[in-house]
Amino acid sequence: MSATMDTAAHLSSAARTDGPPAILMDKVNKWYGALHVLRDINLSVAQGERVVVCGPSGSGKSTMIRCINRLEQHQEGRIVVDNIELTDDLRSLDAIRREVGMVFQSFNLFPHLTILENCTLAPIWVRRMPKKEAEALAMEYLTRVKIPEQANKYPGQLSGGQQQRVAIARALCMKPKIMLFDEPTSALDPEMIKEVLDTMVMLADTGMTMICVTHEMGFARQVADRVVFMDRGEIVESGVPEQLFNDPKTERLKTFLSQILRGH
Amino acid sequence: MSDTAAEATVPRPAQESAIGPRRPPLLAVGPVAWARANLFSSWLSTAVTLALIYLIVRWAMGFVDWAFVNAIWSVPVVNGQAQTQACRALNGAGACWAVVTEKHRFMLFGTYPYEEHWRPALCVLLFIGLYIVSAMRRFWRKELAYIWIGTLTLIGVLMWGGVFGLSYVPQERWGGLVITLILATFGIALAFPLSILVALGRRSRLPAIKALCVLYVELIRGVPLISLLFMASVMFPLFLPEGINIDKLLRAQVAIILFAAAYLAEVVRGGLQALPRGQYEAADALGLSYWQKTGFIILPQALRLVIPPLVNTFIGMFKDTSLVLIIGIFDLLTAGKTAIIEPAWQGFGIEIYVTIGLIYFIFCFAMSRYSQGLEAELNRHRVR
Numbered sequence: 001m002s003a004t005m006d007t008a009a010h011l012s013s014a015a016r017t018d019g020p021p022a023i024l025m026d027k028v029n030k031w032y033g034a035l036h037v038l039r040d041i042n043l044s045v046a047q048g049e050r051v052v053v054c055g056p057s058g059s060g061k062s063t064m065i066r067c068i069n070r071l072e073q074h075q076e077g078r079i080v081v082d083n084i085e086l087t088d089d090l091r092s093l094d095a096i097r098r099e100v101g102m103v104f105q106s107f108n109l110f111p112h113l114t115i116l117e118n119c120t121l122a123p124i125w126v127r128r129m130p131k132k133e134a135e136a137l138a139m140e141y142l143t144r145v146k147i148p149e150q151a152n153k154y155p156g157q158l159s160g161g162q163q164q165r166v167a168i169a170r171a172l173c174m175k176p177k178i179m180l181f182d183e184p185t186s187a188l189d190p191e192m193i194k195e196v197l198d199t200m201v202m203l204a205d206t207g208m209t210m211i212c213v214t215h216e217m218g219f220a221r222q223v224a225d226r227v228v229f230m231d232r233g234e235i236v237e238s239g240v241p242e243q244l245f246n247d248p249k250t251e252r253l254k255t256f257l258s259q260i261l262r263g264h
Numbered sequence: 265m266s267d268t269a270a271e272a273t274v275p276r277p278a279q280e281s282a283i284g285p286r287r288p289p290l291l292a293v294g295p296v297a298w299a300r301a302n303l304f305s306s307w308l309s310t311a312v313t314l315a316l317i318y319l320i321v322r323w324a325m326g327f328v329d330w331a332f333v334n335a336i337w338s339v340p341v342v343n344g345q346a347q348t349q350a351c352r353a354l355n356g357a358g359a360c361w362a363v364v365t366e367k368h369r370f371m372l373f374g375t376y377p378y379e380e381h382w383r384p385a386l387c388v389l390l391f392i393g394l395y396i397v398s399a400m401r402r403f404w405r406k407e408l409a410y411i412w413i414g415t416l417t418l419i420g421v422l423m424w425g426g427v428f429g430l431s432y433v434p435q436e437r438w439g440g441l442v443i444t445l446i447l448a449t450f451g452i453a454l455a456f457p458l459s460i461l462v463a464l465g466r467r468s469r470l471p472a473i474k475a476l477c478v479l480y481v482e483l484i485r486g487v488p489l490i491s492l493l494f495m496a497s498v499m500f501p502l503f504l505p506e507g508i509n510i511d512k513l514l515r516a517q518v519a520i521i522l523f524a525a526a527y528l529a530e531v532v533r534g535g536l537q538a539l540p541r542g543q544y545e546a547a548d549a550l551g552l553s554y555w556q557k558t559g560f561i562i563l564p565q566a567l568r569l570v571i572p573p574l575v576n577t578f579i580g581m582f583k584d585t586s587l588v589l590i591i592g593i594f595d596l597l598t599a600g601k602t603a604i605i606e607p608a609w610q611g612f613g614i615e616i617y618v619t620i621g622l623i624y625f626i627f628c629f630a631m632s633r634y635s636q637g638l639e640a641e642l643n644r645h646r647v648r
Contacts, residue, residue, distance in 0.1 A: 097551035108546035
């Protein structure tokens with residue numbers, strides 16, 4: 001009872017529950033060949049809500065968020081992003097990709113372009129922004145992720161943590177309404193994880209709708225409105241972080257949490 | 265690599281090392297050390313080194329004797345007949361460069377009317393100028409396309425003539441170096457973009473396009489260039505309606521372009537495949553369209569990766585243009601062969617072939633050196 005009250009209070013403070021959801025996944029199923037990797041996924045993310053997705057490797061977390069901007073194609077069910085339904089229509093896909101930013105585990109910066117060019121390419125060509133304006137915007141976001149002085153270097157000259165912060169700035173330069181993070185700190189050395197998480201916390205404070213696949217439970221506790229636990233392609237449990245971590249309902253989540261905690 | 269090594273040896277100010285850096289022992293670096301390690305490391309390797317030095321010096325001296333000391337640079341011409349007795353008297357002890365002196369105009373320009381030779385000569389210079397301008401990165405802009413179109417048009421006007429008071433010269437009379445440059449330049453300039461399209465098509469998700477590209481590459485690659493040239497020169501005209509005649513040079517040119525593009529397409533595809541999937545995904549996630557993704561992200565990286573095999577294919581193609589001799593087009597090599605048919609000059613093939621080889625070498629070596637520089641410059645972002 002208190003948990004639900006808590007949820008409601010939490011939501012009202014951060015997310016606007018009124019209006020249509022930012023992301024709606026309705027009975028989404030996906031197979032790789034015969035392998036059933038997403039099973040009846042139902043997930044609704046409100047505007048401004050911060051959702052952390054956790055679960056053992058191979059549980060389908062990455063696949064699920066990659067379905068949202070169609071890096072992966074789902075085979076059954078509906079996905080509606082920002083009121084646009086994901087269909088085979090290329091125009092709806094373009095519209096969705098403009099509104100959804102993504103940060104990858106392996107950064108995926110464009111190594112042949114400078115940091116600044118990485119950040120301005122999509123605004124100039126997809127948003128048709130004038131070059132000067134795009135550069136000013138890029139510098140603003142690079143300043144916000146605290147690396148404006150690296151703007152004219154190439155990605156290969158930066159540390160992993162710096163590269164990931166550039167990747168965040170690059171996604172933000174498209175002024176997305178939703179940000180997806182696919183294990184953003186998993187490829188980083190331990191001493192660089194904090195700088196990236198700090199950047200994400202800062203972003204969360206601006207009211208951005210975020211879905212983040214991560215094993216950083218500290219981050220989940222600090223910023224998540226809701227934590228979703230996945231295992232074997234299903235959403236097993238979801239709830240506010242305190243409730244989920246302190247009072248797991250299922251055996252699977254208990255096992256997972258004990259493994260995570262032992263690991264730390 | 266050397267950078268990181270250098271950094272490692274420099275002590276950080278924060279943690280002053282007790283053992284300061286010092287120079288390596290004198291015998292471990294420098295040319296003396298290199299020679300010791302590579303040439304004189306054991307009795308056997310010392311013996312091999314000395315034997316090879318002896319052979320190289322002997323051969324070099326023999327070549328200098330042949331090519332310079334005993335060589336004859338010109339022979340008297342009486343009544344339009346070259347008097348080659350002096351050359352024949354050498355009996356191979358020296359080169360008879362007189363054949364090149366005498367026949368260089370024919371080698372370079374073939375049967376092009378003698379008094380109009382300045383026209384193909386100017387064309388050769390225009391081609392070389394075009395190469396130099398294209399090689400400079402600061403000219404890599406839209407204007408370069410206009411420079412190409414303008415220069416090639418000018419070359420066409422000069423070669424054909426028939427306008428601006430230039431006399432008309434039919435294509436059958438063109439020949440020599442200018443033919444080689446025409447075939448190679450148009451060949452590379454058109455085969456390269458075509459190959460990119462084919463390579464992209466081969467990775468297309470549309471089955472029809474993919475099948476078409478695979479079929480094209482496999483068909484063309486499975487046939488020798490010579491048979492393609494034969495088809496272009498002998499079979500193709502049979503399919504044309506009566507009265508229509510497509511220039512023989514153009515037909516050979518198309519065969520060369522199609523042939524080269526099939527090989528280049530596989531090279532480009534190799535580059536496309538070497539790119540990590542993440543690059544495609546990042547471009548997709550940013551909302552870039554297919555052509556934006558391909559043009560800004562994929563091709564710039566893929567092509568940089570395959571500069572060495574690309575240039576390898578370009579060089580091969582440049583030399584393969586000499587195969588047009590089998591369908592009777594007068595390129596540099598054919599012109600050289602024809603030059604020594606004249607009885608007076610028969611038997612002086614070596615001098616002609618050495619000269620032709622040198623001309624090919626200059627062009628190919630220039631391509632190779634340029635590509636190495638370009639590769640280093642374009643891949644600077646990969647150096648930390």
